[in-house]
Amino acid sequence: AQSVTQLDSQVPVFEEAPVELRCNYSSSVSVYLFWYVQYPNQGLQLLLKYLSGSTLVKGINGFEAEFNKSQTSFHLRKPSVHISDTAEYFCAVSDYTGTASKLTFGTGTRLQVTL
Amino acid sequence: EAGVAQSPRYKIIEKRQSVAFWCNPISGHATLYWYQQILGQGPKLLIQFQNNGVVDDSQLPKDRFSAERLKGVDSTLKIQPAKLEDSAVYLCASSIRTGGVFFGQGTRLTVV
Numbered sequence: 001a002q003s004v005t006q007l008d009s010q011v012p013v014f015e016e017a018p019v020e021l022r023c024n025y026s027s028s029v030s031v032y033l034f035w036y037v038q039y040p041n042q043g044l045q046l047l048l049k050y051l052s053g054s055t056l057v058k059g060i061n062g063f064e065a066e067f068n069k070s071q072t073s074f075h076l077r078k079p080s081v082h083i084s085d086t087a088e089y090f091c092a093v094s095d096y097t098g099t100a101s102k103l104t105f106g107t108g109t110r111l112q113v114t115l
Numbered sequence: 116e117a118g119v120a121q122s123p124r125y126k127i128i129e130k131r132q133s134v135a136f137w138c139n140p141i142s143g144h145a146t147l148y149w150y151q152q153i154l155g156q157g158p159k160l161l162i163q164f165q166n167n168g169v170v171d172d173s174q175l176p177k178d179r180f181s182a183e184r185l186k187g188v189d190s191t192l193k194i195q196p197a198k199l200e201d202s203a204v205y206l207c208a209s210s211i212r213t214g215g216v217f218f219g220q221g222t223r224l225t226v227v
Binding site: 004034036041042045049090094103105107108 | 119121148155156157158159160163170171206208215216217218219220221223
């Protein structure tokens, strides 16, 4: 069984400031990790994913995340946020079984960017 | 490339009524998922199809929820009868192997 913990339910930040959204996971097998963003009344959009290789993953909209196996973490970062980054962010883990991914999501972190 | 299409976007029904949601995945995606997202929570997997076969439906309330994926393409999720606690956004998604899972815009269901 897998689980994902997003430690912060809300993160307020000023525009142009850096931000880090924390994600820790638990799994007994090798996993793939994802970050999704959800804007109001929209579905989930894939920001970035870690499947293998380099532990630093770059995604869309200037976001990046670092996979840390020893700390079982996959924190999302952005050096300078914009008002338009205000949204809900979900971390997810997948136990790839060889046929298809099955995603388990965290409870989400609400990023609120203000002027 | 067209994304995952869902309809309707919004639905309001009374409790004990029935409702159905439709999903058309991205072309060529063999895996299709239905997720339930209750307000303030992360999405929860209801059912996963591989082509037209069910891979995982362990969290689908089978006494009232049903889903099918005829011909391995489109899928329909049905609730009969609906309860107040079924109010949520129902998200359809599709994927190919490790390429990531892509979501539709969802159907917001309100049961009154």
